């Protein structure tokens with residue numbers, strides 16, 4: 110069989126851009142100084158970290174002093190939620206609102222906070238995969254101190270009404286955090302206009318390196334420190350900076366943001382082409398709103414198919430895709446996101462997520478449609494219970 114190699118799992122991670130790699134190289138080689146040291150090599154590293162902080166802030170509509178570097182999206186989410194929860198407890202507030210289809214970095218952090226005595230409301234998500242601001246407003250009580258709703262979902266790509274939810278929070282004096290790991294570099298973000306207090310990003314989701322991210326925390330907010338130790342990140346998150354990672358993240362975000370509109374229209378066209386092709390396959394359903402979603406995200410379910418088997422057969426043909434969320438691969442549980450939008454266990458288990466990017470081509474999309482169609486048919490032929498309805 111002809112060997113294709115198509116990467117269609119950009120929501121799991123992306124390649125490191127050449128620009129980011131080149132920006133990082135000096136800090137991986139001769140400019141290895143510790144930014145906390147006083148001699149010239151250390152000062153150069155410090156300068157690079159601070160320039161990067163300013164560039165990242167600018168891409169988000171923030172100020173440099175509002176950006177705190179972390180080891181990635183998970184850490185930023187943990188810090189935002191735990192830090193804000195512990196701070197609000199001192200003001201007698203103990204209620205958090207989030208949604209059922211957040212990333213596990215948010216959901217599991219909320220579960221940990223529940224064990225500490227916080228109360229958490231998990232909002233339902235509607236079939237289109239979008240949280241309704243009026244339901245957020247309705248869930249607010251006297252003791253609500255924090256609301257966390259993701260910017261765009263990592264499995265179905267749906268974009269949330271962030272500005273409206275932020276405005277509700279602002280009026281009520283409630284902190285608003287958003288996990289923007291899937292959105293940063295792909296959708297325009299303006300933390301001021303969108304009324305965001307805290308926002309998480311991760312470099313490897315926009316062609317930066319893995320293991321580095323940032324938390325935007327609005328000036329004047331107080332959240333508890335995450336790590337104690339040195340005075341890095343203005344004393345709020347100790348540990349010698351990942352200098353090369355930070356520089357690479359800034360270069361990648363700047364590059365993505367400079368081309369955000371042209372990339373979005375190119376990738377949206379590819380995704381729509383993929384959608385039309387996949388929907389030609391009998392027993393294929395589309396998951397989540399068709400329009401209000403990340404440019405590259407396609408999520409479908411095939412009746413009579415195990416998504417995991419499909420994924421493995423596609424892998425043998427050189428195609429990288431995801432069934433459910435990459436973070437839950439290995440577990441056989443159906444995706445919590447697809448269940449949250451009302452899919453049955455079988456529909457959720459028969460799902461496939463394809464996430465395209467500026468690196469994909471129309472020819473690749475045609476190949477994807479062709480091979481997926483063939484493979485679905487093959488799997489169904491192997492399933493004695495499958496009959497076309």
Ligand SMILES: *Cc1c(COP(=O)(O)O)cnc(C)c1O
Pocket residue numbers: 120121180181182183184186212214259261262263288289290291311312314320321322
């Ligand atoms: C990938 C992802 C994370 C985790 O980011 P890491 O940098 O891998 O820790 C968190 N939230 C969302 C929505 C993601 O897609």
